[in-house]
Amino acid sequence: MNLKDLYINFFIEKGHKQIPSAPVVPENDPSVLFNTAGMQPLIPYLMGEHHPYGTRLCDYQKCIRTNDLDNIGDTYHHTFFEMLGNWSLGDYFKDEAIEWSFEFLTQVLNIPKERLAVTVFAGNDTIPFDNVAHDKWLSLGIPEERIARTRDDNFWIAGETGPCGPDTEMFYWRSDDELPSKFDPEDDRWVEIWNDVFMQYVKKEDGTVEELPNKNVDTGMGVERTTAILEGKKDNYESSIWAPIISLIESISNLPYKGNEVSMRIIADHLRTSVFISADPAGIKPSNTDQGYILRRLIRRTIRHAKKLNIDINSNWEEQIAKKIIDMYKKYYKELAENEKVVLEVLSNEKAKFNRTLEKGLREFSKMTNKLTGNVIDKDLAFRLYDTYGFPIELTEELAHDANLVVDIEGFKEKFKAHQELSRTASAGKFKGGLAGNSEIETKYHTATHLLNAALKIVVGPDVHQKGSNITDERMRFDFSCDHKLSDEEKHQAEEIVNNWIKEGLEVRVEEMSKEEAIASGAECMFIEKYPDIVTVYTIGDGISKELCGGPHVKNTNELGRFIIKKEEASSAGVRRIKAILEDNNE
DSSP: OOHHHHHHHHHHHTTOEEOOOOOSSOSSOTTOSSOOSTTGGGHHHHTTOOOTTOSEEEEEEEEEOOTTGGGBTBSSOOSEEEEEEEEEESSOOHHHHHHHHHHIIIIISOOOGGGEEEEEEOOOSSSOOOHHHHHHHHHTTOOGGGEEEESGGGEEESSSSEEEEEEEEEEEEOOSSOOOSSOOTTOTTEEEEEEEEEEEEEEOTTSOEEEEEEEEEEEEEEHHHHHHHHTTOSSGGGSTTTHHHHHHHHHHHTOOSTTOHHHHHHHHHHHHHHHHHHHSTTOOOOOSSHHHHHHHHHHHHHHHHHHHTTOOTTSSHHHHHHHHHHHHHTTTOHHHHHTHHHHHHHHHHHHHHHHHHHHHHHHHHHHHHHTOSSSEEOHHHHHHHHHHHOOOHHHHHHHHHHTTOEEOHHHHHHHHHHHHHHHHHHSTTOOSSSOSOOOHHHHHHHHHHHHHHHHHHHHTOTTOOEEEEEEOSSOEEEEEEOSSOOOHHHHHHHHHHHHHHHHTTOBEEEEEEEHHHHHHTTOBOSSGGGSOSEEEEEEETTTTEEEEOOOOOOSBGGGSOEEEEEEEEEEETTEEEEEEEEEOTTO
16 A cells, blocks of 8 residues: 555544645745745644634645755755655644554554664753653653753754644654664665654743643655665666656667666656646746746656657657656646646746757857856856846756856856846836736835834834735735744724824825935845845835835825734745725725
């Protein structure tokens, strides 16, 4: 039986309800492009919100991480992976969580306990040694010499403050070498396969730590890594998860896996991830921004490595591999079958676009680098490859690395930044600042976000900062740093402060100055790096609000109407979200 099925069946027998995998594109988390861990979609519930499925949950979750993109091609990194998880929301705690972890590993997966070792939290100045977890492992037959006590690696907290707690990690001896009697967590032959996090504390802003009244358990196990371990494979791509895909790539390329491992791993990994992104209900298409940029980069990197294997790029090679991936996963993720046509169109269209410029770009790269007197690809060549031939800078870096050259990345960034500014200037009728349009009501909502930001600094504290916003002509959405759910009184106070500022008819002034002058004057901004050297600063009233912003804004706060908070909820770890509307005063 598949590992996912074994896991889910086991925890259902323990009273858990299976919850569906969340989309790979987060629905309520602007802080990341993709869901990066099994627990990420559950953060609001781990922080106290009621889950409709109850207090015992389990699932397998689609995850995507692109911070290790340059490592893809080795034996164990993947951009897309699946996480198995079980959760207790104020229900069972350490005793049951550890016992069930041990039972699943040794009785369901039949891992000899002699090949297992664990870590527990050693304690620090404010939180004691986790003797409960330690003693539980002893009672299950894990000897003292196989229990390591660590600090930094065995404590979890989402941010600077909020719910936190110790964890215990389980390790498997993956090597054929003789088993050591003592467990050394720094020995790479011990591979982590499971992690149980015990959220039993909350860390306050003043640094103090208190016990939580409701204690949660959050566990995670990687499907790819565990499958490879169970099958005795030291190369994840030789496990049953990857074997059908690798075999197909061998057939298409007429080349063996041995000797061509890196390119075949990259093609297998990147196409699997591209299939899942393209099939996601968010409707992501290849583009030059955000998730679309990642998707484009994955597909184009796949094409380059297909060429390295002498695959006929104009054949339907990518369709064959995508269909194999869909067939392998559609039992678990129905959107793959439902959106198969969309997936194949995305891959085919992007391939056609890139093919039109790839050959020319490669010839240009070869021609220009042959003329180099040194080993540096300057900013002009790097930008020409990007602007004319559609080469992401990462592709130019890869080509340069293969040719023992380096790229002037900082120079490229300067040219790219200037290009962006020019593009913005040329886009007549479009405002900066993230607005979808330039209607009167959207302009009002934009000013209202500044007032709300200022009000929250008074009600919640000066450390509140904007983390994102989204504006339509029907409402505003504002994300801000905060470690707790706002009380009804806090929401009422914030609403009242904003409405008082609106009634006062405060002037909204606009100035242009250097970025350095703006910061020195106390102006607040989100994502300072996205602003040019000369910035626009909007000030409301006598310094009530002062922010770097692209605009647009009303000229006086009395134009806004009545401000009403409709909803306050969790957005992500340490980030809350407010949805609000403006009503005309005569309504």
